[in-house]
Amino acid sequence: MTGTEAGGAPDRIELRGLTVRGNHGVFEFEKREGQDFVIDVVLHTSVSRAAATDDLSETIHYGELAEDVAGIVENNTFDLIETLAERIAEHCLSLCAHVEVVVHKPAAPIRRAFNDVSVSVERCRVESRTEPDSRAEAYLSLGANLGDARDTLDQAVEALDRHPGISVERRSSLYRTAPWGGVEQNDFLNLGLIVSTTLTAIELLAVAQGIEVACGRTRELRWGPRTLDIDLIRFGSGADEVISDTDRLRLPHPRAHERAFVLAPWAELVGDTAILTPEGRRPITTVLTELGDQEVTRITSP
Numbered sequence: 666m667t668g669t670e671a672g673g674a675p676d677r678i679e680l681r682g683l684t685v686r687g688n689h690g691v692f693e694f695e696k697r698e699g700q701d702f703v704i705d706v707v708l709h710t711s712v713s714r715a716a717a718t719d720d721l722s723e724t725i726h727y728g729e730l731a732e733d734v735a736g737i738v739e740n741n742t743f744d745l746i747e748t749l750a751e752r753i754a755e756h757c758l759s760l761c762a763h764v765e766v767v768v769h770k771p772a773a774p775i776r777r778a779f780n781d782v783s784v785s786v787e788r789c790r791v792e793s794r795t796e797p798d799s800r801a802e803a804y805l806s807l808g809a810n811l812g813d814a815r816d817t818l819d820q821a822v823e824a825l826d827r828h829p830g831i832s833v834e835r836r837s838s839l840y841r842t843a844p845w846g847g848v849e850q851n852d853f854l855n856l857g858l859i860v861s862t863t864l865t866a867i868e869l870l871a872v873a874q875g876i877e878v879a880c881g882r883t884r885e886l887r888w889g890p891r892t893l894d895i896d897l898i899r900f901g902s903g904a905d906e907v908i909s910d911t912d913r914l915r916l917p918h919p920r921a922h923e924r925a926f927v928l929a930p931w932a933e934l935v936g937d938t939a940i941l942t943p944e945g946r947r948p949i950t951t952v953l954t955e956l957g958d959q960e961v962t963r964i965t966s967p
Contacts, residue, residue, distance in 0.1 A: 675709075675711075676709070676710060676711050676712045676713070677707055677708065677709055677710070678707075678708040678710060678712070678724070678725055678727060678730075679705075679706070679707045679708075680704075680705070680706045680707075680727055680730055680731060680734070681705045681706075682703055682704075682705065683703065683704040683705075683706070683731055683734060683735065684701050684702070684703050684704075685701070685702055685704065685734075685735045685738040685739060686699050686700070686701055686702075686738075686739065687699060687700070687701075687702045687738040687739060687741075687749075688742050689702065689738075689741075689742060689743045689744070689745075689746060689749055689770075690744065690770075690773075690774070691744045691745070692774060695774065696742055700770070700772040701771065701772060702738055702746070702749070702768060702769065702770060703768075703769035703771060704734055704738065704753065704766070704767070704768055704769070705765075705766070705767040705769070706730065706734060706753065706757060706764065706765070706766055706767075707764065707765040707766075708725060708730075708757060708760060708761045708763075708764055709761060709762070709763035709764065709765075710724075710725060710760070710761040710762075710763075712724055725760050725761065730757075730760070733756060733879045734753055734756070736879060736880070737749070737752055737753050737756060737878050737879055738753075740892075741878060746768045746770050746782075746783075746784045747784050747786075749768050750766045750767070750768040750784050750785070750786045751786060751788075752875070752878045753766045753768070754766045754786050754788040755788075755871055755872075755874065755875035755878070756875040756876070756878060756879045757788075758788060758789075758790045758872070758875065759824060759827070759828050759872055759875055759876060760827075761790075762789060762790040762829070763787075763788075763789045763790070764787070764788055764789075765785065765786070765787045766785070766786050766787075766788075767783050767784070767785045768783060768784050769781055769782070769783040770782045770783065790830070790868075799863070800832075800861045800862060800863055801861070801862055801863075801866075801900060801901045801905065801907075802834075802859060802860070802861050802862075802901065802902055803859075803860050803861075803862060803866070803869060803897060803898075803899060803900045803901070804857060804858070804859055804860075804897075804898045804899045804931055804934075804935075805825070805857065805858045805860060805873065805895055805896065805897060805898065806855065806856075806857055806894075806895070806896045806898050806918075806921075806926070806927045806930070806931070807821055807822070807855065807856050807857070807858065807893070807894065807895050807896075808842075808853045808854065808855040808856075808893075808894045808926065809853065809854055809892060809893050809894065810844070810850060810851045810852060810853040810854065811851075811892045812892060814853070814854040815839065815854055817880055817892060817893050818839070818854060818856055818893075820880065821876055821880065821893055821895060822836060822856075822858065824876045824879075825858070825860065825872070825873070825876065828872055830862055830863045830864045830868070830872075831860050831861075831862045831864065831869070831872065832860060832861045832862070833858055833859075833860050834858075834859045834860060834861050835858070835859040835934050836856060836857075836858055837856045837857040837858070837930035837931075837933045837934050838856070838930065838933060838963045838964070838965055838966050839854055839855070839856050839963070839964050839965040840854070840855045840856065840926060840929055840930060840961050840962060840963050840964065841853070841854060841855075841961075841962045841964050842854075842855050842925070842926035842959070842960060842961045842962075843959065843960040843961075853926065854964075855926045855927075855930060855961075856930055857927070857930030857931050857933070857934055859934050859935070866897065866900040866901075866907045866909065866914060866916060867913065867914050869897060869900065870897050870913075870914060873895040873896075873897060874895070876893070876895060877892075877893050877894065877895055880892050880893040896918055896927070897914075897916065897918065898917060898918040898921050898927060898931070899916065899917045899918070899921075899940075900916055917940070917941045921940065922940060922941075922942040922943075922947075922952050923956070924956075924959075925953060925956040925959035925961045926959070926961055928940075928949055928952060928953040928956065929953060929961045929963070931949060932949045932950055932953055933963075935949070936949075937949060937950045940952065
């Protein structure tokens with residue numbers, strides 16, 4: 666399958682032989698001691714505009730790509746290199762529409778002599794199956810409390826807006842919020858985004874999760890510290906709002922009405938809209954008032 670057959674471009678940007686130390690494998694000693702993984706990435710994308718302008722901003726920065734991929738390898742722990750390859754591919758699809766990823770595990774614990782073990786995946790972005798000008802509006806809630814949280818949130822917003830199927834329409838102020846869920850940890854920085862997208866809800870969620878992974882997100886402790894958290898709260902509106910209750914996707918977010926850090930930025934962006942609660946649809950400001958014991962402080966303007 667060629668790039669043009671996959672709906673992509675005939676040009677390619679290739680990053681091969683990226684060697685990164687990681688802790689992936691089904692055995693405990695692999696997770697404890699780690700080993701080197703070798704990554705190959707091929708991005709199918711047009712470079713014609715960059716070639717014509719000689720402008721780095723018109724192409725994919727392969728130095729940044731290398732750091733993003735290395736971060737996924739270093740900051741996560743998976744049993745299978747299949748999962749690692751999939752996560753890298755998900756991130757790359759935020760940069761282009763067609764990607765090939767190979768993860769090599771040259772030190773795999775195999776008793777026989779061998780040269781290499783690798784898993785290859787090829788993924789194409791699933792484009793919207795609606796008309797080209799048909800877009801849905803969605804609300805995303807972002808939070809972080811590890812590292813330089815403010816910078817991480819800025820990078821996440823930029824990554825979302827760079828995706829060809831996503832446009833960031835409105836960004837809330839930055840809020841400082843007390844941790845939610847009873848886990849001792851630092852305060853969070855939170856913000857909300859209204860985006861318009863040609864993606865489906867499940868595709869938008871996948872892009873968000875790919876950005877989380879690229880920023881080092883792990884899911885080891887529920888409600889624990891986060892390098893980056895991106896939650897899809899609502900997709901569509903009115904008669905077109907998506908209602909879903911599956912293991913992969915629950916919409917509207919089932920606990921949004923319990924979280925002031927979700928509602929405060931949302932109310933700033935949309936005013937007194939009605940949101941779904943166990944008691945039916947209620948004004949967002951009314952629900953937020955009932956959560957007055959939760960500490961949420963606006964610290965910057967949008």
